[in-house]
Amino acid sequence: MSPRDEIPLLKGLDGEGSVQVHQDASMKIEGAKVFSVYGKGGIGKSTTSSNLSAAFSVMGKRVLQIGCDPKHDSTFTLTGRLQPTVIDILKEVDFHAEELRPEDYVATGWNGVKCVEAGGPPAGTGCGGYVVGQTVKLLKQHHLLEDTDVVIFDVLGDVVCGGFAAPLQHADRAVIVTANDFDSIYAMNRIIAAVQAKSGNYKVQLAGCVANRSRATDEVDRYCEKVGFNRLAHMPDIDAIRRSRLKKKTLFEMDDEDDIITARAEYLRLADTLWRSVQAPGSTPDPLPDRDIFELLGFD
Secondary structure, eight states: OOGGGGSOOOSSSSSTTOOOOOOOGGGOOOSSEEEEEEESTTSSHHHHHHHHHHHHHHTTOOEEEEEESTTOOTTHHHHSSOOOBHHHHHHHTTTOGGGOOHHHHOEEOGGGOEEEEOOOOOTTSSOHHHHHHHHHHHHHHTTTTTTOSEEEEEEOTTOOSTTTTGGGGTOSEEEEEEOSSHHHHHHHHHHHHHHHHHHTTSSOEEEEEEEESOSOOHHHHHHHHHHTOOEEEEEOOOHHHHHHHHTTOOGGGSOOOHHHHHHHHHHHHHHHHHHHHTTSOOBOOOOOOHHHHHHHHSOO
16 A cells, blocks of 8 residues: 555545444335434424434434433433433443343434433543444344334434544534524534535435523524524523423423413424435535634624
8 A cells, every 4th residue: 555545534424524434225214214313412402302302203203313422311301201312322232232132222202202312432532523423323124113213313412523423424404503692503504514515425404403491583584584594483481491300201201281281382393394305405505714703693
């Protein structure tokens, strides 16, 4: 092998400068509509994902939610408890995946939603992309994706490295959860760029954003109008969402109150919008350079 052969090709793979490995074609998720949920850390992605999964199930869809965070709390409100992670279960069998059964790593949550917590490597070691890959591999081996209509990946924080961009290799549409503030929108801008880098080689496209935990949406809407993005839904900052976490329930399990009924309706509307979005062209915004975001939303 010549020295030239050892130089990685940095252009045209998974984004400019990327040295990521392409997804194995055998790991492609077929049949189900796949959504990846991204956003700034602490913005409410797990709450959004779980209520969205519940909404899809109310629509009669067979749903699988995959948490991609070492905290493994993505499916907490669907199952009422923290689930063991795929990576921890694999460690217990010395990574002999053939020894595992579906019930070892898949739990059934509210209204039949299937719940998996991929987990992640210890801090500072390994790559989250490996964990996502192993999780999808297990699901394929046990034929669990064949009886699924919707897969939702709930992805860690605003990390846009290769590892936690791995769900984008499987997704039809990416959804970004944001708040009506500068930091959240700044993170959204970076995630938009990451998704568009992936879309050159994978089927993933942007669906739009969800304004979460916000009374107003003026800053989100101003950004969306500037770059050509879609706001799909608005989840106001209501106390019922905080209480749902304390009660270990989704909003769909809680007692009927006016704000809860309104929020459920918005999640159902979002689920319907996303279901139909896969048949339509995705959103193609133009992310802003950092300086332009500061001029649009930042300091005077």
